[in-house]
Amino acid sequence: MPCADDANTLGGSLEWSQSSWVDPLTGLEWQIKCKEAMTWHQARDYAAGLRLKGHADWRLPELRELESLLDRSVYRPEIRSEVPFQDRRSFWTATTFAKDTDNAWIVMFEGAYVLSYLKQNRYAVRCVRGRFKVRDSQ
Numbered sequence: 001m002p003c004a005d006d007a008n009t010l011g012g013s014l015e016w017s018q019s020s021w022v023d024p025l026t027g028l029e030w031q032i033k034c035k036e037a038m039t040w041h042q043a044r045d046y047a048a049g050l051r052l053k054g055h056a057d058w059r060l061p062e063l064r065e066l067e068s069l070l071d072r073s074v075y076r077p078e079i080r081s082e083v084p085f086q087d088r089r090s091f092w093t094a095t096t097f098a099k100d101t102d103n104a105w106i107v108m109f110e111g112a113y114v115l116s117y118l119k120q121n122r123y124a125v126r127c128v129r130g131r132f133k134v135r136d137s138q
Contacts, residue, residue: 019052021084026068027133031058032085034126040104040119043092047127058127060094063105063114065132070112077112089124 022029035046043060050058071080079086088110097103097116105116106123117123 022130023068024082025080025134026065028061028065028068028128028130030069030083030085031127034085034087034089034091034124037122037124039122040092043123043125044094046125050127052127055129058129060092060125061128062132063093063095063107065128066091066093066107066126067114068132070107070109072112079109085126087124091126092123 019032020029021032031050031052035043038046047058047060050056052058069079069083070077079088090106090108090110093105093107095105097105100116102118102120103116104119105114107114
């Protein structure tokens with residue numbers, strides 16, 4: 001399944017010329033177009049070389065950052081409605097599995113699973129920049 005590349009899979013208010021989105025909940029800036037499946041090491045290299053919107057500090061998201069895109073307040077978690085990319089793929093995180101460093105965590109947006117898999121496997125990549133801040137929901 002390809003990454004979200006067309007207007008039908010992006011939020012209706014998003015202009016196609018935009019290449020990133022700032023999450024109002026966390027303050028993180030997310031790459032809108034994801035990169036097709038690659039190994040974890042390839043994903044880290046891709047993120048380190050990414051230049052987008054004049055910034056060179058893009059990286060793979062940590063597990064809690066990628067998981068923050070999910071709405072866990074509902075019975076069957078889905079990507080939060082305000083997130084402009086709604087593709088349901090599995091994405092790499094930068095977080096290595098502590099008990100087996102040959103594995104890293106992924107978030108499977110189809111079903112909202114968080115699992116660890118071998119770094120040799122191939123999953124999609126969506127880069128992020130900034131620092132994770134949880135905003136007061138009041």
